[in-house]
Amino acid sequence: MDIFKRLIRFLRPYWMLALAAPLLMIIEVITELMLPKIMQHIIDTGVANSDLSVVIRSGILMSSLTFIGMIGGIGGAVFAIRAAMFTGSDIRSALFKKIQGLSFGNLDRLETGQLVIRLTNDVTQVQEAIFFSIHIMIRGGMTLIGSVVMAFITSPSLAMIFFLLGPIIVIFLIFVVKRTIRIFTGVQEGLDRLNTVIVENFSGMRLVKSFVRMDYEKTKFGKINDYLTNQSIKANKVGALSRPFMMLVVNMGIVCAIWFGGLKINTGSMMLGQLIAFVNYLMQALMSIMMVGMLLMRISRASASAKRIDEVFESSPEIQEAPKPVMALNPRGRLCFENVSFSYNFGKTSHTPILKNISFTAEPGETIAVVGATGSGKTSLINLIPRFYDVTEGRITLDNVDIRDFPIEALRKNIGISMQNALLFSGTIQDNIRYGRPDAADDDVITAACAAQAHGFITLFPAGYDSLVGQRGVNLSGGQKQRIAIARALLIDPAILILDDSTSAVDVETEGHIQDALSGLKKRRTSFIVAQRVSTILNADRIIVLDNGMIAAGGNHDTLLQTSPIYREIYDSQLGKG
Numbered sequence: 205m206d207i208f209k210r211l212i213r214f215l216r217p218y219w220m221l222a223l224a225a226p227l228l229m230i231i232e233v234i235t236e237l238m239l240p241k242i243m244q245h246i247i248d249t250g251v252a253n254s255d256l257s258v259v260i261r262s263g264i265l266m267s268s269l270t271f272i273g274m275i276g277g278i279g280g281a282v283f284a285i286r287a288a289m290f291t292g293s294d295i296r297s298a299l300f301k302k303i304q305g306l307s308f309g310n311l312d313r314l315e316t317g318q319l320v321i322r323l324t325n326d327v328t329q330v331q332e333a334i335f336f337s338i339h340i341m342i343r344g345g346m347t348l349i350g351s352v353v354m355a356f357i358t359s360p361s362l363a364m365i366f367f368l369l370g371p372i373i374v375i376f377l378i379f380v381v382k383r384t385i386r387i388f389t390g391v392q393e394g395l396d397r398l399n400t401v402i403v404e405n406f407s408g409m410r411l412v413k414s415f416v417r418m419d420y421e422k423t424k425f426g427k428i429n430d431y432l433t434n435q436s437i438k439a440n441k442v443g444a445l446s447r448p449f450m451m452l453v454v455n456m457g458i459v460c461a462i463w464f465g466g467l468k469i470n471t472g473s474m475m476l477g478q479l480i481a482f483v484n485y486l487m488q489a490l491m492s493i494m495m496v497g498m499l500l501m502r503i504s505r506a507s508a509s510a511k512r513i514d515e516v517f518e519s520s521p522e523i524q525e526a527p528k529p530v531m532a533l534n535p536r537g538r539l540c541f542e543n544v545s546f547s548y549n550f551g552k553t554s555h556t557p558i559l560k561n562i563s564f565t566a567e568p569g570e571t572i573a574v575v576g577a578t579g580s581g582k583t584s585l586i587n588l589i590p591r592f593y594d595v596t597e598g599r600i601t602l603d604n605v606d607i608r609d610f611p612i613e614a615l616r617k618n619i620g621i622s623m624q625n626a627l628l629f630s631g632t633i634q635d636n637i638r639y640g641r642p643d644a645a646d647d648d649v650i651t652a653a654c655a656a657q658a659h660g661f662i663t664l665f666p667a668g669y670d671s672l673v674g675q676r677g678v679n680l681s682g683g684q685k686q687r688i689a690i691a692r693a694l695l696i697d698p699a700i701l702i703l704d705d706s707t708s709a710v711d712v713e714t715e716g717h718i719q720d721a722l723s724g725l726k727k728r729r730t731s732f733i734v735a736q737r738v739s740t741i742l743n744a745d746r747i748i749v750l751d752n753g754m755i756a757a758g759g760n761h762d763t764l765l766q767t768s769p770i771y772r773e774i775y776d777s778q779l780g781k782g
């Protein structure tokens with residue numbers, strides 16, 4: 205329930221709607237509570253005395269009250285729906301904003317598939333629980349109290365039935381709710397896993413088909429789908445089985461009331477209309493307990509969802525802003541790693557260092573290349589520069605200031621990155637190039653595209669820079685995407701340019717052209733190039749050879765050929781001896 209308390213703050217802006225709904229429902233409940241009494245009057249006064257005028261007057265009163273109650277009911281439901289939907293929408297927006305602010309470390313733990321479910325299904329569960337709480341809970345609660353009071357007024361002796369049936373229903377409800385919470389947590393987890401499988405499958409469809417693994421994928425999907433189905437069946441079974449039991453209890457109550465009421469009528473201590481009114485109140489009371497019970501089941505399901513939403517709200521970004529950031533950031537681009545060590549943390553557990561004692565300085569205008577075997581830590585190293593992760597030990601300085609002392613946004617705005625997996629968003633090619641600088645002039649877009657050797661192929665498309673990227677637009681090759689990604693990084697004119705294996709899908713000749721075009725641009729900034737291919741880095745001012753997270757050697761190409769066996773080995777394996 206604490207979790208709900210934390211989420212309920214989102215309802216605060218809509219307190220008027222949330223208050224108006226129950227107020228209107230009071231009208232509905234009061235009219236409903238008056239009806240059995242009027243019915244009693246019709247039977248015991250009108251029918252018993254054959255007084256048609258009493259019957260007609262009471263009939264008109266009943267119809268009018270029903271109409272007024274209906275208006276109250278509709279109004280209450282509409283306000284409750286609005287309050288719940290607006291609240292849900294705000295939770296969704298806040299959750300999305302929160303996720304945008306999380307660091308890579310947080311996101312490593314919360315898989316994308318899980319986040320999608322939290323943003324969609326989990327929020328919907330909470331949204332519905334809010335609606336039912338405002339609507340059914342309050343309405344049911346008021347009806348329950350009102351009908352018990354009216355039942356006692358109508359016949360205090362018959363009302364003792366409540367003391368018999370009430371505890372049975374309450375104990376049963378506690379049992380059902382406890383059980384459903386556990387099952388519904390399983391349902392949400394199943395949904396998470398199903399979503400992860402679907403997202404992975406759809407994004408890796410080519411891989412699945414090329415390795416002819418459709419059957420394997422179908423089985424994987426089938427297993428999780430079956431698990432989800434079984435969990436949902438279990439959850440619904442509990443709900444479905446509990447309903448007949450509750451009805452049994454309600455009917456037992458009615459039978460008892462009719463039996464004892466009938467005996468009382470025979471002895472003349474009760475009138476028929478009085479008994480009918482009592483049975484009505486009894487039914488209203490027991491039905492509202494059932495209604496509240498059903499609602500508790502919905503709330504128990506939503507509490508599993510609320511917990512998962514809360515988990516995201518509670519995660520604090522691992523990368524934190526400095527309390528007093530250094531505001532002036534117009535860097536020259538002198539970047540210095542000082543005894544940097546780094547390990548990926550999983551929660552509180554720290555893992556083996558991926559980078560150990562890295563120290564080097566990159567001067568403005570220099571191009572630093574980072575090479576090394578796969579898994580040696582190249583990407584991890586450059587991910588530390590824009591603070592995707594923070595160093596575990598040591599520090600990185602930009603123009604002699606620790607990068608953790610700059611505002612994160614300002615730091616990142618000065619770093620242009622192009623990654624190996626050149627991700628493009630749906631939209632036009634120019635939208636993608638402009639991603640980091642939406643107001644860039646057309647000429648600047650073209651200049652960046654020319655430097656990235658993208659202008660040529662872009663202008664060959666009928667719609668040129670306005671060509672849509674993706675399924676309904678042009679299909680771009682891996683190399684073309686990489687070139688657009690490089691143009692995107694160049695357009696922000698960053699002080700630090702990072703190309704992480706970003707020409708791996710480009711042929712050697714085009715890569716040569718990109719290098720030539722970049723060489724002029726590189727003079728104005730500090731560049732880092734991560735590459736598997738030696739040909740990419742031959743002209744770098746300095747090459748850092750990483751081996752198992754440590755700097756094994758550093759220098760330019762010629763020096764390294766003489767001094768570093770690892771570099772020599774990489775060089776020989778790719779370009780051949782001599």
Ligand SMILES: Nc1ncnc2c1ncn2[C@@H]1O[C@H](COP(=O)(O)OP(=O)(O)OP(=O)(O)O)[C@@H](O)[C@H]1O
Nearest residue numbers: 312548558576577578579580581582583584585736
């Ligand atoms: N997000 C992460 N969480 C935990 N471990 C990670 C993460 N990313 C990378 N690693 C681990 O860090 C090590 C270095 O990975 P990294 O990607 O930095 O190497 P790399 O030299 O860039 O490799 P490649 O050339 O294959 O891209 C690997 O052992 C990898 O498993």
